[in-house]
Amino acid sequence: MNFIKILDALSNKDLLSKAGTRRDSFNQFKKLGSTVALASIPFGLAATSSKSKAATKAMAGPMGTNSNTDVLNFALTLEYLERSYYQQGLDAAGLIPSADQTVFATISKHEDAHVEFLLAALGDAAIEEPVFDFTGAPGGLNLNPFGDYPTFLALAQGFEDTGVRAYKGQAGALANDNDLLQYALQIHSVEARHASKVRRMRDEKGWITQSQNTLPEAFAGIYGGATPESNKMQGGVDLSGMFGAFGGDDGLTEAFDEPLTMDEVLAIGGVFIVS
Amino acid sequence: MKNELLKTQEVNEGVNKRRQFLKLSGMVVIGSGLMMACSSDDDGMEPQPEIFDLGSGNLGILNYAYALEQLEAAFYTKVLDGAYWAGAAAKEKKILEDVYNHEVIHREFFKTAITSVAPNAIVPPLEFNFSSVDFSSRDSVLGTSKILEDTGVKAYNGAGKLIDVSDAAGKVYLTLAGKIVSVEARHASAIRDLINPGSMDFAGDDILIGLNGTAKAFDKAAEPADVLAEVGATGFVVTPFAANNLPTA
Numbered sequence A: 001m002n003f004i005k006i007l008d009a010l011s012n013k014d015l016l017s018k019a020g021t022r023r024d025s026f027n028q029f030k031k032l033g034s035t036v037a038l039a040s041i042p043f044g045l046a047a048t049s050s051k052s053k054a055a056t057k058a059m060a061g062p063m064g065t066n067s068n069t070d071v072l073n074f075a076l077t078l079e080y081l082e083r084s085y086y087q088q089g090l091d092a093a094g095l096i097p098s099a100d101q102t103v104f105a106t107i108s109k110h111e112d113a114h115v116e117f118l119l120a121a122l123g124d125a126a127i128e129e130p131v132f133d134f135t136g137a138p139g140g141l142n143l144n145p146f147g148d149y150p151t152f153l154a155l156a157q158g159f160e161d162t163g164v165r166a167y168k169g170q171a172g173a174l175a176n177d178n179d180l181l182q183y184a185l186q187i188h189s190v191e192a193r194h195a196s197k198v199r200r201m202r203d204e205k206g207w208i209t210q211s212q213n214t215l216p217e218a219f220a221g222i223y224g225g226a227t228p229e230s231n232k233m234q235g236g237v238d239l240s241g242m243f244g245a246f247g248g249d250d251g252l253t254e255a256f257d258e259p260l261t262m263d264e265v266l267a268i269g270g271v272f273i274v275s
Numbered sequence B: 001m002k003n004e005l006l007k008t009q010e011v012n013e014g015v016n017k018r019r020q021f022l023k024l025s026g027m028v029v030i031g032s033g034l035m036m037a038c039s040s041d042d043d044g045m046e047p048q049p050e051i052f053d054l055g056s057g058n059l060g061i062l063n064y065a066y067a068l069e070q071l072e073a074a075f076y077t078k079v080l081d082g083a084y085w086a087g088a089a090a091k092e093k094k095i096l097e098d099v100y101n102h103e104v105i106h107r108e109f110f111k112t113a114i115t116s117v118a119p120n121a122i123v124p125p126l127e128f129n130f131s132s133v134d135f136s137s138r139d140s141v142l143g144t145s146k147i148l149e150d151t152g153v154k155a156y157n158g159a160g161k162l163i164d165v166s167d168a169a170g171k172v173y174l175t176l177a178g179k180i181v182s183v184e185a186r187h188a189s190a191i192r193d194l195i196n197p198g199s200m201d202f203a204g205d206d207i208l209i210g211l212n213g214t215a216k217a218f219d220k221a222a223e224p225a226d227v228l229a230e231v232g233a234t235g236f237v238v239t240p241f242a243a244n245n246l247p248t249a
Helices: A003-010 A013-021 A025-035 A038-059 A065-091 A098-125 A149-170 A178-201 A217-222 A248-255 A262-270 B004-011 B016-024 B033-039 B057-080 B083-087 B090-117 B138-162 B168-195 B224-234
Strands: none
Touching: A065 A098, A065 A149, A065 A178, A065 A262, A098 A149, A098 A178, A149 A178, A149 A217, A149 A262, A149 B168, A178 B138, A178 B168, A217 A262, A248 B090, A248 B168, B057 B083, B057 B090, B057 B138, B057 B168, B057 B224, B083 B138, B090 B138, B090 B168, B138 B168, B138 B224
């Protein structure tokens, strides 16, 4: 087995050069949010992915500051979303039980700081905060996260797990800038700490088994994607069946988190973005 | 900064020459075995014992990760053999059993991966000594677990930029580091919450830092030399190994 050769086949070129297409993250969110009907998200995703792959092939080129700006604005959009969500949750009288206030005040404080940091890093290039609708109406949903605590917790889990996967998916794109890469990693693992905590508040494990989850069916994409959480290939090696004494394939999939592509994240986030 | 361990050894008289050499050359050597290896070395005439070096470039980083995963896996193996775990509440037991499984899987994954690219340059199986941990004590076990998981997080966060992504394999290594570090962070969060349930400790101000003046909301990112110095200071590592050729930027 030639590890390097196998690794070659796995390389994430699409992701790397996708940033070079210089598309505006915010517009993608808007477009997907308003045009993709919820039930058709998986198909909508597939179409978007193959389109952007074709575009990427035509436009493959070296990465520059613009692509990094795109990635940072993509991250900023996610952080805006999380910041707004937790702020509204904390402001909703009677929503969060007193025993859980500390946890969400802590997470909220972190998302505030992430927004502040990204705004400073982007300067004039920073996008403005979108208008969010956490009922999910832009995606055809009718949720009540600020009036129903279990829904609030469920969406919080979804946003945190999406955040982890989103940052992970951009590591390669930021690899041309050591500082940015490291900053992104420093946020990424904090999102994972949040995710673990919120998942455990919902009686899920802190880690993700296969692609299992207890979120509404509409959010299956958070654990799916081109490299789903149930992925058992690591570094080009199929590890399935190798860890029978150590949790088996469930343990294997728990031991590795998986990335989402930018498009996959945009489809998830778009459900909550009005404009 | 990197010579916590070596400094400790300075106290030990009669091992001066080699010590000074090690210090001056900025070597990072981990493992209490070093002291024993050197203590028969007073006359300075015996050949230096061969100490495994993690290597350079991406191989060095993979070996570094493998060494850390060996440490974690060995620790949780002892945890699951201990009286605290045997008597813990079912949920808590399951969390630690899961973490054990994940760390063993990480260790075996690195072993397989490194062996396939550099069978003659892989870190050997390391020996550990956890006699300073009381495996019948919840506080001792969870306190050690917290340190190891937080260390794993900042180690991977700091190693990311050291991975050379100029070839396809390097990009895969970076992605793999990302796939693992978030699981270490999930562990750290759960363990910290077991220690202090419902508090902010899952992502607490005691471990996070601010960046450019923000509130504390970012994990640390530590250089290998600093991580290894801390690991060395725990006294857990018996088999000595060196890290003199790891990338630093």
